[in-house]
Amino acid sequence: MHITLTNLTEAAAGQPDLTTRQVRGACPHDCPDTCSLLTTVENGIATRVQGNPDHPQTGGVLCNKVSRYTERTYHPERLLTPMKRTGPKGSGQFESVSWDAALSDIATRLQAIAARNPEAILPYSYAGTMGQVQGESMAGRFFNRLGASFLDRTICATAGSEGLTQTLGGKVGMRVEFFAQAKLIIIWGSNAIGSNLHFWRYAQQAKRDGAKLICIDPRKSETAEKCQEHIALLPGTDAALALALMHELIKHDWLDHDYIAQHTLGWDALRERALQWSPERAAQVCGVPVEQIRSLAYDYGQCFVNQQPAAIRLNYGMQRVRGGGNAARAVACLPALIGAWRQRAGGMLLSSSGLFPVDKAALQRPELLAGRSPRTINMSTLGDDLLRPSSPDFGPQVEALIVYNSNPVAVAPESGKVVQGFAREDLFTVVLEHFQTDTADYADYLLPATTQLEHWDVHSAYGHTDALLNRPAIAPLGQAKPNTQIFRELAARMGFNEPCFADDDETLCRAAYGDKIDFQQLLDQGFATLKLPDAPFANGGFPTPSGKCEFFSARVAAMGLDGLPDHVANYEVPGSSKEFPLAMISPPARNFLNSSFVNVKSLRDIEGEPVLEIHEQDAAARGIVSGSIVKVFNQRGEYRVKAQVSKRARPGVVNSLGIWWRKLGLDGTNVNQLTSQQLTDLGRGPVFYDCLVEVQAETPSNM
Numbered sequence: 001m002h003i004t005l006t007n008l009t010e011a012a013a014g015q016p017d018l019t020t021r022q023v024r025g026a027c028p029h030d031c032p033d034t035c036s037l038l039t040t041v042e043n044g045i046a047t048r049v050q051g052n053p054d055h056p057q058t059g060g061v062l063c064n065k066v067s068r069y070t071e072r073t074y075h076p077e078r079l080l081t082p083m084k085r086t087g088p089k090g091s092g093q094f095e096s097v098s099w100d101a102a103l104s105d106i107a108t109r110l111q112a113i114a115a116r117n118p119e120a121i122l123p124y125s126y127a128g129t130m131g132q133v134q135g136e137s138m139a140g141r142f143f144n145r146l147g148a149s150f151l152d153r154t155i156c157a158t159a160g161s162e163g164l165t166q167t168l169g170g171k172v173g174m175r176v177e178f179f180a181q182a183k184l185i186i187i188w189g190s191n192a193i194g195s196n197l198h199f200w201r202y203a204q205q206a207k208r209d210g211a212k213l214i215c216i217d218p219r220k221s222e223t224a225e226k227c228q229e230h231i232a233l234l235p236g237t238d239a240a241l242a243l244a245l246m247h248e249l250i251k252h253d254w255l256d257h258d259y260i261a262q263h264t265l266g267w268d269a270l271r272e273r274a275l276q277w278s279p280e281r282a283a284q285v286c287g288v289p290v291e292q293i294r295s296l297a298y299d300y301g302q303c304f305v306n307q308q309p310a311a312i313r314l315n316y317g318m319q320r321v322r323g324g325g326n327a328a329r330a331v332a333c334l335p336a337l338i339g340a341w342r343q344r345a346g347g348m349l350l351s352s353s354g355l356f357p358v359d360k361a362a363l364q365r366p367e368l369l370a371g372r373s374p375r376t377i378n379m380s381t382l383g384d385d386l387l388r389p390s391s392p393d394f395g396p397q398v399e400a401l402i403v404y405n406s407n408p409v410a411v412a413p414e415s416g417k418v419v420q421g422f423a424r425e426d427l428f429t430v431v432l433e434h435f436q437t438d439t440a441d442y443a444d445y446l447l448p449a450t451t452q453l454e455h456w457d458v459h460s461a462y463g464h465t466d467a468l469l470n471r472p473a474i475a476p477l478g479q480a481k482p483n484t485q486i487f488r489e490l491a492a493r494m495g496f497n498e499p500c501f502a503d504d505d506e507t508l509c510r511a512a513y514g515d516k517i518d519f520q521q522l523l524d525q526g527f528a529t530l531k532l533p534d535a536p537f538a539n540g541g542f543p544t545p546s547g548k549c550e551f552f553s554a555r556v557a558a559m560g561l562d563g564l565p566d567h568v569a570n571y572e573v574p575g576s577s578k579e580f581p582l583a584m585i586s587p588p589a590r591n592f593l594n595s596s597f598v599n600v601k602s603l604r605d606i607e608g609e610p611v612l613e614i615h616e617q618d619a620a621a622r623g624i625v626s627g628s629i630v631k632v633f634n635q636r637g638e639y640r641v642k643a644q645v646s647k648r649a650r651p652g653v654v655n656s657l658g659i660w661w662r663k664l665g666l667d668g669t670n671v672n673q674l675t676s677q678q679l680t681d682l683g684r685g686p687v688f689y690d691c692l693v694e695v696q697a698e699t700p701s702n703m
């Protein structure tokens with residue numbers, strides 16, 4: 001790689017660093033794998049980022065994206081100075097200004113709004129970095145002290161998390177390494193090869209040792225094609241499938257009666273519910289052959305009969321539909337039925353994040369709220385909420401938006417509305433970023449943030465059970481500052497003089513886990529494995545109110561909802577509309593991470609262009625051939641992509657891959673132009689994969 005920013009890095013460091021060394025860090029990205037990184041630094045420049053071979057979960061292996069991390073870090077378009085808007089909103093025209101000028105003006109503007117009502121200020125952040133410190137630590141303190149609106153951070157996982165929590169008691173489950181010893185692995189709503197590579201290594205090991213792998217996914221993903229079975233159900237029908245599976249377990253008495261009696265709650269009611277879901281009925285709803293459902297139940301039931309470990313790797317792909325919470329609840333009931341939890345290689349894993357002893361209060365200091373309880377705005381309805389006027393129900397109109405670790409103009413649903421909101425001339429927008437993203441184009445001030453190679457952080461994981469420490473490998477590029485430092489300096493300018501605003505990043509790293517994790521071990525080795533039992537629920541002990549696996553949840557019933565899991569049909573049921581006959585899902589592209597990396601040329605070159613996979617039947621009916629530029633549209637909007645007639649798509653469902661930057665797409669929009677702002681049954685999450693569309697050829701082919 002050719003490095004052009006040598007001078008900038010050395011200037012920032014004060015003096016040339018002529019050593020060669022390796023620095024241990026952590027991958028910051030929103031991915032279950034949270035890898036341990038080794039960065040080679042030569043003369044102050046990061047020349048190589050590798051997976052740490054001493055970290056068992058990483059095993060020295062990195063994904064394609066992060067192995068090219070230096071290309072992203074030293075990208076010629078990195079933001080290196082604060083910038084102030086000069087053109088109209090959204091034009092992306094800026095001039096460089098000093099930090100002093102930018103921060104003083106931002107503080108003045110925020111103070112003026114806060115004097116009227118601090119709830120008119122909204123922070124907007126998600127998982128650009130998953131770090132505890134560069135995430136919500138100093139930022140949380142800042143917004144708590146200000147009394148800004150709270151943000152409900154729902155955009156990814158809250159339906160599944162809530163479903164899991166109401167059933168198992170939290171984001172808890174199997175340890176990922178034990179999947180290697182399972183005899184049956186059901187990969188449910190996950191393209192592990194693309195999004196959970198290190199789990200896939202364990203699944204491969206199990207397969208070599210004779211395990212059967214079954215994938216449940218509307219798309220014949222890279223993962224699905226490597227499993228022995230693939231069940232290509234319609235999006236949003238997973239609960240129906242899970243209930244039919246229970247139906248078969250009951251009919252054949254493949255049930256661990258003892259486990260059910262001792263460690264579950266609500267069995268009689270669930271049994272009655274499941275008996276309403278014959279495989280025939282579910283086959284109809286799911287759009288799959290009835291034999292596939294029977295055979296899945298047989299495989300799962302045989303694990304009980306033969307006392308072999310059966311493990312489910314559920315991922316968040318299946319909860320981005322109206323019934324996502326119920327679907328996660330239904331699947332989470334399955335392991336208890338066959339007593340799969342009795343073995344360490346049995347049970348299920350959706351997320352392990354609830355196992356980490358993060359001290360959020362120490363990081364975010366809720367006492368700074370001083371008794372105030374600001375209103376909460378759901379990040380998944382940002383489009384609507386930016387366009388709402390003040391009202392007694394809503395509270396004050398949003399007058400200022402501070403965006404960090406997120407690219408909402410690209411990733412939030414119904415982007416037509418999001419863009420309209422960001423384009424409001426009376427909205428004051430500050431964006432902390434590495435690059436001039438679609439969101440950054442709308443900023444009044446654009447502030448350069450450091451990357452993971454340039455700052456401290458600590459990380460929990462959601463796919464394994466190790467905490468990691470990230471040390472800075474290089475000095476900040478240009479004038480970039482860590483998020484923490486930007487909020488520290490803003491706090492000072494706002495006159496927030498509580499001592500906690502002076503905490504440095506290493507202090508924040510230590511505060512994240514307090515004495516629950518040995519910080520010295522993090523310093524010495526880069527990671528620390530949580531001390532956990534091998535088979536956490538072998539003898540029950542679920543962290544629910546009853547201590548049992550709650551088939552029936554009194555907490556869900558208390559919300560006025562069905563206390564038992566059921567199939568909740570999509571808002572936009574596949575096949576229900578003549579006008580929009582195709583269901584569209586938009587799962588991750590392997591070489592991007594949400595909208596991150598789309599601007600890294602070598603990765604974009606692999607992905608090519610925005611692509612829509614379509615089944616040959618649906619393509620033929622519309623005169624579409626591979627390579628055609630097609631218009632995909634519904635009542636919310638339209639966008640253009642290149643069609644790929646593909647066996648990866650099932651009839652009736654089109655797959656639009658990845659969250660492209662709008663400005664790098666074919667017509668200045670992306671797939672979220674079409675997605676809706678409806679919310680899930682549990683957890684108030686978005687329904688990206690609950691979306692009907694029609695597709696039209698614009699050019700027959702550009703071949």
Ligand SMILES: Nc1nc2c(c(=O)[nH]1)N[C@H]1C(S)=C(S)[C@@H](COP(=O)(O)OP(=O)(O)OC[C@H]3O[C@@H](n4cnc5c(=O)[nH]c(N)nc54)[C@H](O)[C@@H]3O)O[C@H]1N2
Binds near residue numbers: 031238587
């Ligand atoms: N390379 C890469 N890795 C990533 C990401 C990325 O963008 N790129 N994103 C990261 C993020 S933010 C997250 S939250 C995690 C987890 O991210 P997930 O979104 O769970 O990612 P995938 O593993 O791709 O799983 C989604 C799979 O679910 C399938 N699916 C869609 N609808 C349904 C449905 O109704 N039912 C079922 N059963 N399956 C359905 C899709 O076809 C896809 O194969 O991965 C992370 N890892």
Ligand SMILES: Nc1nc2c(c(=O)[nH]1)N[C@H]1C(S)=C(S)[C@@H](COP(=O)(O)OP(=O)(O)OC[C@H]3O[C@@H](n4cnc5c(=O)[nH]c(N)nc54)[C@H](O)[C@@H]3O)O[C@H]1N2
Binds near residue numbers: 125412435450593
């Ligand atoms: N259609 C559709 N839409 C989706 C999804 C889908 O599957 N389909 N997936 C959804 C999911 S699961 C998620 S999690 C969301 C993801 O949404 P986001 O969390 O917004 O993720 P990214 O698009 O990766 O944007 C993160 C941004 O943070 C910036 N960043 C990274 N590190 C730092 C830092 O240290 N400081 C600052 N200031 N900035 C930093 C990056 O440069 C990047 O532009 O998107 C959702 N949107």
Ligand SMILES: [Mo]
Binds near residue numbers: 030155156157
């Ligand atoms: Mo996500």
